[in-house]
Amino acid sequence: MTLDVPYLDLLGSALGVLLTLLVFSYLLGDHFLVRLVFYGYIGLMAGFAVVIAFNSVLYPLLLQPLIDDPLAGWMQVAVPLLLSGLLCFKVSTRLSRIGNLSLAFLVGVSLAALIGGAIQGTLMPQLSAVISPFDLERSSVAAADRFSGLIEGFLILFGTVATLAYFHFGARPRFSGSARRLEWIEALSWVGQIFIAIALGLIFAGLLRAGFVALVERVQVLLNFVITLQQGF
Amino acid sequence: MKPAFLRSPFSTLITLLTGLIVLLGYFLDFEPLREWRFRFLQWAILLAAVALFLGVFNLLRVHWGRLSESPSKAVYSLTFLGGFVSAVLMAGWLGIQHSLTRAVVDYVILPIEASLFVIILVTLLYALTRLLQHRLSVFSFVFLVTVLLSLIASIPLLGIEIPLLHGRDSLFSIALRILGTAGVRGLLIGVALGSVVTGIRVLFGLERPHGD
Amino acid sequence: MEAQRCPMCGRVNPPGLEVCQYCQARLKPLWVEPPQDSSPSIEVGSTRARTPSASNEPLLPDWLLESRLDLGGESSPRMSEQDDSEQPLSEEASADEERFGGLFSDELGETEEDVPEWLRSLRDESESDQGVTATAAIEEGSEPIPFWLDFEEGKAEESPSEAPPSEKVLPFHEMPFEGLDLEDESLLSEITAEAKPISAEEPQTVPPFETLEPFLLEEQPSFPPQEQGVPPQPSASTLQERASLSPEAAEDWMSEIPSWLDALPGQDWEEGETAAPETPPEFLEGIVPPFVETEEELSDIEFPAWLGQIESTLEPQLESLMDTLTPAETETLLQEESLGEISQEQPAQSLAQEEIPVEVVGPLHGLRGILPAEPLVAEQKKPSKALSELLVTDKQRAQAELFLKLIEEEGKPKPMPSPKRARPHILWRMLIFFALFAGAILGFVQPQFATPPQELSVGVFDAMQAVNQLPAQASVLLVVDIEGQDFAEMQATTAAMLDQMMIKGAFFVLVSANQSGALQADRLLREVSRLSGHQYQPSSGWVNLGYLPGGVAGMQAFSQSLTEVLPFTIDGEVAWQNDRLRNIRTLSDFDLVVVITEDSTRARQWVEQLKGHVLESRLLFAVSAQVEPLIRSYYEANPRQIQSVLAGIRDGAIYETQTARPGWAMKLWGAYTLVVLTAIALILVGSVFYAVLALLNRPQAQGEGKER
Structure with missing residues (x-):
């Protein structure tokens, strides 16, 4: 096993190990030191976020034009400055309604981008992917594999429809007061739940695998630190 | 209760107009439209950055206020403020790519985040083992079996390759690919449809997630 | 035929229907009022007669017959039996009696033509059920109407044209809004508001509920006469009959009148009158034995044979017993006997009270002596305003019921979950942690347990091809959307690929x-540069554009014009004046775009926003294992939306194996495989244990649930 921790970084590694063990101790329960670590971590991240946002966006887009050419810069940044100023009213409880105008602008733009992306980037391509196996003329699958491709396409189509049926919540009220979906939708959604369970199972397994890597990396850091200490003393 | 667009018609109008311009610029290749769309997007980026600043400002205000409270709470708030000030000084004065800043990222931020993920991992495993105790159903069983098979297939079992389980063309791989793709594709289409419908509702003032 | 209007809900029904198509109420009368000349006039004391003719009988459906029998309870058949035993009826009349459950068992006076048929039957039914004594045998002009119907009579006499009788008995209708909460104050107030004008017009009318109250509470004092309207005045013939009664008989008979009968109208004047002792009241015929004053009269009565046998057996014994008694004892016994007769009547009276029909449906459920609504159905009348306002469609009714049910459910008290004792699951969690930890340590100490992955996956193959096709000194955009928690995995996934790019001298733009x-x-x-032995440094090797705020809006703006959106580096330096980036103006100018993320939402958003701005053949995704199932849908779509997917440490290890340059992924691989194996074992053991525990506790839990 090789050691990757340089000697000069020993102090930093010790701090890292200490913080790691403190966070691990959270498994035993919440305590004062862990809380201190979390509060300090949040403070650090907030500080970095402010600096990064200022350097990446605010300074170049809002201040730099004013510094470069004040007259033209004002024309350029007048509207975003106004919107930003209005948004600052959100801090005040009494005047927060004024900030809704800026938020309305932000929401409108973001939602339009979201809608456009969802239609063009997900909805159309995924619908096309569901039906493309049945387009035998344009299929890129070899002729020998077309039958199996067709079956595979059918299974995927069925699973997709069944999964979507699970999210169909339209129901008719009955005289008994209950509301229930149509029988065939109910049956289809039951099958859809199986597909959803498989999909979520795969995602969950991926999450566990990512966590295993994080654990292994932490263990490696701890081992390296111990070995370094042994070698050093 | 009044509809959202009647409660605050001006905000609704702004949302609708900006949204329509950006949306039309997305689909129509018309230069003025594209230009206004880009301008709006740029302003939105600026506003998002300002919103981040406001969020941090609010956080600071809260913790500053808690300094005068009980000493136990003040200690935590003091730690927060200390971390914030030191990060601003380091990153702002020395720069993000300075060695000291990098060391803070490497030896403080990263260990905390990774260790927290390990805590989450243990909690997830613990919850998974108790899944059948809380919900003994077909779906729980399918979920559990999928997780187990997926984990088994992801690694060679001490050098042993199980024919039906391991390999790109194994039965498990094909089944998992087809079934998983079907489920995920359904979820993706559902998410996209939900995004579109919710977005249109907000654009036309039927819903207002940003207040009245 | 004209369209018929439903008397219950007021809606217009097509002609020919027997029941309302909206509320199922009967549209046609159950029987038709027989012509006056067809109803036999019955004299006082004669046998009863049946008003309905044979031709009307088929109109009575089975359900009504059953309901009648139910409504009458067991009293009617019993009454019939008594009638049969004492006053044999004709065969036809007897059949009708059984069939109609006493509905038509009226004893009509000579001048009863003005009294409606339904009122007659009801009055008689209630009277006979109560066992009312001869005080009710008022003659026709003052036909013995129960006091709770008196308000009608009085009103009809006073202002017969003001309002039809049917409106006065409105509360007795079967309401067509079953299921609505009639206890609701708003609803009641609405109904009351509708009813007020009627009562205002007829101040002398006693509300039916109020008149029912003393009837039910039998011992309550009577209403003052002025509240009950004008009492029916006795006719001359009745007075004559009463005058013919001997004073002794009248005294005996009147002494047995229960106090509640005092409430009946007209009792005040009756006290001073004499009553006919030998004439039982008409309505009691067949219910109580005839009043007998002398042994001669007793001998005229035909008793059943079995009663005669008992009499013949007991008579000698009684005679011998009487002989042994002294005169004083005999007198005492006689006094006790007379007292016993009185006391025996009280239970009989309460028994008769129990036999009063009880309303079983509708808002008057549970009340005794309610006027049945069915006969009123036959009356064609304009529905009241209150009813027409409550007209609802089936859908509205269903929704109202659903709403009421929801409110009811919400109002039900729910048992508070019992506070569960905190269990020491922390041990199991610690066991999981230490087992995984031990597996990782074992993996580092004994790396020979791990076997490197050999098989080349499609994603890795495509990624290798894309990297291999990169020109020297290529410019690569790296979108790094990762958190510190996933840094190790993302480094393991991308290290080999980045290493290959560095070998080619690629220049990176980070965002x-x-x-x-x-x-x-x-x-x-x-880290990649250090571990792989490269000398990559900021500025010379890469440019970090920093943070792109705004979510999807920022991504879209960046895709449209990255140089305008992020013109500076993360340290505030001008970014695009770097020599390696002079030719970069749009995303399509990059030789390769690699998105590195562990967030499935961000991965999806980047796919959506980069579409159309980057060629699919130049778009790679290096993602966490948790994002792989989602992003694979884009990768396996036809046509593909992305060129390749590298997912998790496994693909990273395969990449390193294929390039024969073991790096970060292979360094962790051994420990990783052992940790995964440990986790599999833990999941299996834990799941089986807890599943068995759940199965064992299930019967117990079910038992507890049933007890609750």
Whole structure:
């Protein structure tokens, strides 16, 4: 096993190990030191976020034009400055309604981008992917594999429809007061739940695998630190 | 209760107009439209950055206020403020790519985040083992079996390759690919449809997630 | 035929229907009022007669017959039996009696033509059920109407044209809004408001509920006469009959009148009158034995044979017993006997009270002596305003019921979950942690347990091809959207690929859509460079554009014009004046775009926003294992939306194996495989244990649930 921790970084590694063990101790329960670590971590991240946002966006887009050419810069940044100023009213409880105008602008733009992306980037391509196996003329699958491709396409189509049926919540009220979906939708959604369970199972397994890597990396850091200490003393 | 667009018609109008311009610029290749769309997007980026600043400002205000409270709470708030000030000084004065800043990222931020993920991992495993105790159903069983098979297939079992389980063309791989793709594709289409419908509702003032 | 209007709900029904198509109420009368000349006039004391003719009988459906029998309870058949035993009826009349359950068992006076048929039957039914004595045998002009119907009579006499009788008995209708909460105050107030004008017009009318109250509470004092309207005045013939009664008989008879009968109208004047002792009241015929004053009269009565046998057996014994008694004892016994007769009547009276029909449906459920609504159905009348306002469609009714049910459910008290004792699951969690920890340590100490992955996956193959096709000194955009928690995995996934790019001398442009990613991007390149032995440094090797705020809006703006959106580096330096980036103006100018993320939402958003701005053949995704199932849908779509997917440490290890340059992924691989194996074992053991525990506790839990 090789050691990757340089000697000069020993102090930093010790701090890292200490913080790691403190966070691990959270498994035993919440305590004062862990809380201190979390509060300090949040403070650090907030500080970095402010600096990064200022350097990446605010300074170049809002201040730099004013510094470069004040007259033209004002024309350029007048509207975003106004919107930003209005948004600052959100801090005040009494005047927060004024900030809704800026938020309305932000929401409108973001939602339009979201809608456009969802239609063009997900909805159309995924619908096309569901039906493309049945387009035998344009299929890129070899002729020998077309039958199996067709079956595979059918299974995927069925699973997709069944999964979507699970999210169909339209129901008719009955005289008994209950509301229930149509029988065939109910049956289809039951099958859809199986597909959803498989999909979520795969995602969950991926999450566990990512966590295993994080654990292994932490263990490696701890081992390296111990070995370094042994070698050093 | 009044509809959202009647409660605050001006905000609704702004949302609708900006949204329509950006949306039309997305689909129509018309230069003025594209230009206004880009301008709006740029302003939105600026506003998002300002919103981040406001969020941090609010956080600071809260913790500053808690300094005068009980000493136990003040200690935590003091730690927060200390971390914030030191990060601003380091990153702002020395720069993000300075060695000291990098060391803070490497030896403080990263260990905390990774260790927290390990805590989450243990909690997830613990919850998974108790899944059948809380919900003994077909779906729980399918979920559990999928997780187990997926984990088994992801690694060679001490050098042993199980024919039906391991390999790109194994039965498990094909089944998992087809079934998983079907489920995920359904979820993706559902998410996209939900995004579109919710977005249109907000654009036309039927819903207002940003207040009245 | 004209369209018929439903008397219950007021809606217009097509002609020919027997029941309302909206509320199922009967549209046609159950029987038709027989012509006056067809109803036999009955004299006082004669046998009863049946009003309905044979031709009307088929109109009575089975359900009504059953309901009648139910309504009458057991009293009617019993009454019939008594009638049969004492006053044999004709065969036809007897059949009718059984069939109609006493509905038509009226004893009509000579001048009863003005009294409606339904009122007659009801009055008689209630009277006979109560066992009312001869005080009710008032003659026709003052036909013995129960006091709770008296208000009608009085009103009809006073202002017969003001309002039809049917409106006065409105509360007795079967309401067509079953299921609605009639206890609701608003609803009641609405109905009351509708009813007020009627009562205002007829102040002398006693509300039916109020008149029912003393009837039910039998011992309550009577209403003052002025409240009950004008009492029916006795006719001359009745007075004559009463005058013919001997004073002794009248005294005996009147002494047995229960106090509640005092409430009946007209009793005040009756006290001073004499009553006919030998004439039982008409309505009691067949219910109580005839009043007998002398042994001669007793001998005229035909008793059943079995009663005669008992009499013949007991008579000698009684005679011998009487002989042994002294005169004083005999007198005492006689006094006791007379007292016993009185006391025996009280239970009989309460028994008769129990036999009063009880309303079983509708808002008057549970009340005794309610006027049945069915006969009123036959009356064609304009529905009241209150009813027409409550007209609802089936859908509205269903929704109202659903709403009421919801409110009812919400109002039900729910048992508070019992506070569960905190269990020491922390042991199991600690066991999981230490087992995984031990597996990782074992993996590092004994790396020979791990076998490197050999098989080349499609994603890795495509990624290798894309990297291999990169020109020397290529410019590569790295979108690094990762948090510190996933840094190790993302480094393991991308290390081999980045190493290959560095070998080709690629220049990197870094951007991130989250703040943490902007910090991690630098570290990623530094670590890969260090571990792979490259000399990559900021500025010369990469440019970090920093943080891109705004979410999807920022991504879209960046895709449209990255130089305008992020003109500076993360340290505030001008970015696009770098010699390696002079030719870069749009995304399509990059030789390769690699999105590195562990967030499935961000991965999807980047796919959506980069579409149309980057060629699919130049778009790679290096993602966490948790994002793989989602992003694979884009990768396996036809046509593909992305060129390749590298997912998790496994693909990274395969990449390193294929390039024969073991790196970060292979360094962790051994420990990783042992940790995964440990986790599999833990999941299996834990799941089986807890599943068995759940199965064992299930019967117990079910039992507890049933007890609750």
